[in-house]
Amino acid sequence: MxxxxxxxxxxxxxxxxxxxxxxxxxxxxxxxxxxxxxxxxxxxxxxxxxxxxxxxxxxxxxxxxxxxxxxxxxxxxxxxxxxxxxxxxxxxxxxxxxxxxxxxxxxxxxxxxxxxxxxxxxxxxxxxxxxxxxxxxxxxxxxxxxxxxxxxxxxxxxxxxxxxxxxxxxxxxxxxxxxxxxxxxxxxxxxxxxxxxxxxxxxxxxxxxxNIYFLEKSDLQLPLRKEINSHKGTFGHACVVIGSKKGAGILASDAAFNFGAGLVTAMVHEEIQMPYYIMQSHNIPENTTAIAMGMGLGLYDKIEIRKILDLKIKKVIDADLFYDEIILDYLDENLVLTPHPKEFCALLKLIGIANIDVNDLQKNRIKYVKEFSNKYPKTTLLLKGANVLISQNQKIYINTFGTTSLSKGGSGDILSGLIVSLLAQGYSCKDSAINASLAHTLVAKKYRYNNYSLTPNDLIKGIKNI
The missing domain is CATH 3.40.50.10260 (YjeF N-terminal domain)
Structure with missing residues (x-):
């Protein structure tokens, strides 16, 4: 970098x-x-x-x-x-x-x-x-x-x-x-x-x-398996909480499995059709090492959400939770937050930093990322955009490899899956955000077809060959 x-x-x-x-x-x-x-x-x-x-x-x-x-x-x-x-x-x-x-x-x-x-x-x-x-x-x-x-x-x-x-x-x-x-x-x-x-x-x-760094391709550290004497538990257990937007959770689960997590479980209220290698459970499994949640939580009441957030397990938080005051009680070192600009504006308002719209944010993204990191230095923030900004402990890392190919529904869900996979495998919150973001954008950058045609499954296929 x-x-x-x-x-x-x-x-x-x-x-x-x-x-x-x-x-x-x-x-x-x-x-x-x-x-x-x-x-x-x-x-x-x-x-x-x-x-x-x-x-x-x-x-x-x-x-x-x-x-x-x-x-x-x-x-x-x-x-x-x-x-x-x-x-x-x-x-x-x-x-x-x-x-x-x-x-x-x-x-x-x-x-x-x-x-x-x-x-x-x-x-x-x-x-x-x-x-x-x-x-x-x-x-x-x-x-x-x-x-x-x-x-x-x-x-x-x-x-x-x-x-x-x-x-x-x-x-x-x-x-x-x-x-x-x-x-x-x-x-x-x-x-x-x-x-x-x-x-x-x-x-x-x-x-x-x-305190600001520009990420390069050479900074990517893939979760390549170097241990010979290993088993599926060696590489962690990722759990994805699936709510009303089931497709988002399915994509995140599939991405997590394909990025190296030894086990992936989808937490569901009722069983749904998923890839055969993704387990399903009504509860967070006891051996879970990382959790992804936030996508379409309409099926979960506040008691259930708090019960999950109370677990002392690393988590990646996305989507709906940035509009809920519950998040204010859990901004600590065990979290990776992945808002897009509109969600980040909602979060900034919740935490009392600024009441702004997306246009104001886009004029000075780095300023507001700095202010967030100053107030919550232990929390890892990944702000999505043309350039991805990642912050922790008042340091900011800039990923410029993003392309318009990623401006499609499901791209963010794949990113959440990649992050939770690395968290489950033992990466720190900061390193999970950096490496998942680099892998996510570099795969999209290498996509050989028309840039309007990239799908979440193309990203998953690309992850296998990066």
Whole structure:
């Protein structure tokens, strides 16, 4: 996993003061990172490359880039719609002017472009764009060309929110380290492939401590069976409480079994048709090691629900319970909560953190996840979305592998089954949430058919081969 920061200006300052690296050295390396990516993407040296630059140091990175690309491609074109203001932008522009790199005055002068590089606004954007800036970005988005953003697509503010419009990049090269603004759900639509540009110093020296982490594929730890002398009880007993929405419980039970739980029991009021390898019981079996509940609990009264929640067994909680005050008595270290945004809004209201709607939540998901984790540090939270956020003990882990394929009924039930399976096998609550989420999203990402056609059974099949 990689570290994520709220801002990196303090990390840049450390480079100046502790390692005696100048602002200019960092800028040269930022431009070099952009140049290296461009040379990978654009092999034809007869290509036309447009670099659009703002008034500050993000624009200065682009101006520097134009110098590094000089004579490597047919035309390097600079567009400075607002001029330059920062000292470094002025210095870099004076150097470029000695090379006679082509500069254009209006967006109408743009023709036959093969690559657009967005260096208008960096990650420090903190106010809405004016009409001229919005028009420029709109026109840039309409150009049929490859697109790269420097640091963050222009139009995304420092919290990952988009006021009106943003540059839609195929690739974003963020400078120095990952920033939290890159990981809002709405920003995901514009980031494209995300890479970190090195600024001339190792990550170990550049970075500091953080409580936010970006999950990678290599972080997935599957429950592979290494014990030779084992039996079904070795790998835990998962129990799924099935209520009125029987399909949800059946899917969760099947997913739990296929992800390695040695035994899976469905707790039911009356027997239902299920896969033959899923046991059924009217009570929680005594040897149960983890419980999944919450999906369609309409058949259970509050006494039954409390009786289950009182058991000192690890649990994954989903769906209906986020609307019930009962949950307030059980927010402890033995729980994994898996709400979608609407359910999380209901939970935030119940626990007294905020009374907001989904739109307000989506504007600043990480803020509210932090507030929840501050109030309930022992509880593991998994907030579903385009980017999955997992928190425990005031640390946040971001899973960006989610796809639109998962926007189908039953996908969340499969995730609950994967989590309870790992809990049953002895994973911690945090590790169960992280690894189940990674497996869930990576399977969907590998799905080879039309993205509208993914079914819960496809996820279960994929789990077997991941």
């Amino acid at each position: 990689k570290k994520v920061f709220n801002e990196v200006s303090s990390l840049d300052k450390k480079c100046y003061e502790k390692y005696l690296l100048s602002e200019e050295i960092l800028m040269e390396h930022a431009a070099l990172s952009l140049k290296n990516e461009i040379e990978k993407k654009v092999k034809n040296h007869n290509s036309n490359i447009l670099i659009v630059c703002g008034v500050g140091n993000n624009g200065a990175d682009g101006i520097t880039l134009s110098r590094l690309l000089q004579n490597r491609y047919k035309n390097i074109i600079l567009y400075l719609p607002f001029g330059v203001k920062s000292n470094m932008a002025k210095i870099q522009l004076s150097r470029v002017n000695t090379l006679k790199i082509k500069q254009i005055d209006t967006i109408e002068d743009i023709k036959d472009i093969d690559l657009v590089v967005d260096c208008l606004f960096g990650s420090g954007l903190n106010k809405p764009l004016n009409n001229e800036a919005k028009k420029i970005i709109e026109n840039l988005n309409s150009i049929n060309a490859k697109k790269i953003s420097c640091d963050i697509p222009s139009g995304i503010n420092s919290e990952g929110y988009i006021y009106d419009i943003a540059f839609k990049a195929d690739t974003t090269i963020t400078m120095g380290a990952l920033k939290i603004s890159l990981f809002s759900d709405i920003a995901k639509e514009y980031i494209g492939k995300l890479k970190v540009g090195n600024l001339g110093i190792s990550d170990e020296l550049y970075e500091e401590k953080t």
